[in-house]
Amino acid sequence: MILLLIALLQVKAPDAAQFVGAPHGVALQGAALERRTMEVASLLRCPVCQGMSVADSPSTVALDMKAQVRELLARGYTEEQILSYFERSYGEFVLLKPKFRGVNALVWVLPLLALLIGVVLVSMKLRKLELVDGD
Amino acid sequence: MPFAIGTWLACAAFFSFLIAGPANPFLTIANPPPDGPGPNPLLQNHLLMIIHPPMLYLGYVGMTIPFGFACAALLRGRLGHSFLRPLRASLLLPWIFLTVAIMLGGWWAYEVLGWGGYWAWDPVENASLLPWLTATAALHSAIVLERRGVLKGWTVTLVQATFLLTILGTFMTRSGVFNSVHSFTQSSIGPTILAFLAAALLFSVVLLALRIDSLESDGRIESAASREGMFLVNNLLFLILTFTVLIGTVFPLVAEAINGKQMSVGRPYFDAMVVPIGTALLFLIGVGPALPWGRGTREEILRATLPPLATGVVVAAIGYAVGVRNGWTIVTLLFGGYAAHVTLKEMWLPVARSGTSALRRGRRRFGSYVVHAGAVVVLIAIAVSSTTRTSREVRFSRGDSASIGAYTVTFLGAEDRAEPHRQSTIARFAVTKNGRAVTTLAPRMNQYATMREPIGTPDVHSTLAGDLYLSILNVDVAQQRVALHLIVTPMVMWIWIAALVMGLGGLLALIPVRRTSVILTQSAAKGKDLEMADSFGMTS
Amino acid sequence: MNRPVLFIGTAIAAALIAVLFVGLGNDPQQIRSPMIGRPAPAFALKEVGTGQTLDLQALRDTPTIINFWATWCMPCYQEHPVLIDNARLFGSKVQFVGVVFNDDEASIQKFLRERGSAFPTLLDQQGKTAIAYGVGGVPETFFLDRQGIIVAKFSGPMTTDVLQANLEKAIR
Structure with a gap:
């Protein structure tokens, strides 16, 4: 065989x-x-x-x-x-x-999204803290 | 205080239970593994293995103490000076251990693993870094809290997150869920630790939600373009960094849970994401301390922030002149030079003003800048060493030579050596630099009875300028032939030295200043808090 | 009660715990092969000893077991008798093929002389065949059905039970 x-x-x-x-x-x-x-x-x-x-x-x-x-x-x-x-x-x-494709794209997008949200939150917080000052 | 002690005891109770029950180390194993005697071969080779684990352990376990204080502050609904000082001190001490432990881990990987690097973004490496990042953020936000009375809830959150990340790290190391260089510590206690993590998370979230509003600020910030504004940016960056490293580490689990496919997130991902954030943090090490507290005039701000730029440009130019071409490394040198200028100036100013007694009184401040100086050097050394290294793979017969950089390496011969636990093949190389004999290096290849693949042990010639690193790929004693990986990496030693400097700076900042010389800030004067803390011996 | 803190905190905590909990069910060491369900990559390799060439195409219509191994691999010693016994047991109904990965012919011949052989052993130069099959460490075994489709893969040393259980999928 x-x-x-x-x-x-x-x-x-x-x-x-x-x-x-x-x-x-x-x-x-x-x-x-x-x-x-x-x-x-x-x-x-x-x-x-x-x-x-x-x-x-x-x-x-x-x-x-x-x-x-x-x-x-x-x-x-x-x-x-x-x-x-x-x-x-x-x-x-x-x-x-990881390729930027399907579910795996999230691993690239999420940190950027977090950064965006963080920038908004920090600038809001700063404005709030500055406003307490009264000017 | 009773709340803090209660928190610590709860944690101690859990880990005692773990030792007594699910992870009882005194039980006999039903099927003893063939590699029963002794640790994994990778752990047998180096002295650093004796120092690195206990240091990391102290850093990890130590984070329970500030967690206790944070929970107590929340439960009492107050975060005055009496809590802030022990909170800060109890955070700083494990931070020092963790800093040194992470560096020792990298050093061990460099000396033992044979690929010539010190950090691979391995899940368990990341697990040690995560609490370090949040602890560093908390140490910074605590300063704003001390100065301005704001960010109370935030600081407490960071301290809680630090503790939770140490538990997460313990889970990552011990559960066997992650594919990691630390897989040798797998055991079946994953579910138990996960249950504890879930309980601790739930407890922290509910406690925060219930009490955070009672902590809110009695202070304010005058301007965003101030030092306190930079502290907020610092906290944001540290948090994004933590989030990125965490996402990258657990993402393979997320992806597998969603689409059932196994995937990897490795060094190329982390390098791409972390380098920009790290560079931005380096920029802050420079700009933050240069900016005045409170509201400065435009002119003041420019006068404080512009001159160090010259130093940055000079450092970057020197880097370019000696051959650095990587864009990020040039930027790192620019920001590094800037930060070094600011840091040294801040260290020198009090001394210039009132002599060396300033160092004794301002030890905490001085210590912080020593940490900054160390961090600047670490970041520069990481950037330079990882982007300017050169490597070659060469096949030698006995007597052959090969050059890399200024070094010439000559193969003297290979021999077998039998040891009780392994068979080693040792290849000897004569090393000359610019024609002058420097040293002899002897990388080995070890075959352990219990391992499928042989394990190499590299040999390194270290100098302040750079290292020559030899690692065997393949060796044949009968033919006297060897295939060798040669690597020249500039500035590696500076990472170990500067990380130790960071630890020393932390110690300087930690040693209490004598009470009489403390300049009390406004909120410190709240008498009642001080008395209470004194009665527990918490203040210095 | 600060509701945003409660909701965001709970969401983050629940997501993390859920992912880790699901992760507990996975074994990260067991890498699933994307090759399962696909045609086995074709090869024609030299047989150790005879120097003749065996073409995988010629084995169509016979369920085939391709075993990647090496003489420097300790678990392969354990597995060898299992393979020989089963090759003799199944005779011409199933074709066994050994592919030796990263090894030299002299060591292989010595190994086969000392431990016996019952099926052709092929030499894989520079691991090209192993890479095309997605072999990580040896031993690894692929089970092919009559159409030459990979129906199962096993990593690590096989026992008779494991071998026959996987083989059933190939014979069906």
């Missing part, structure tokens, strides 16, 4: 192209590639660590993920494409910076 299944074929690992299409960006190399690799890897969560990013973690899976990021950037994939490639297999969990 097993022998039947094994054919002499080209080794082919799953590739990002199957899932996110052709690269949309410019192929990077040299120092720019290294810098972008660290930048993009710092947006990905290492799945076996505790909240550490792929850029920071020395664990084996994080090193592989970082190598994958480097390869994809070198082939011209954009940050967005790379992030959605990882999101596809690991879920939203892998994105350290």
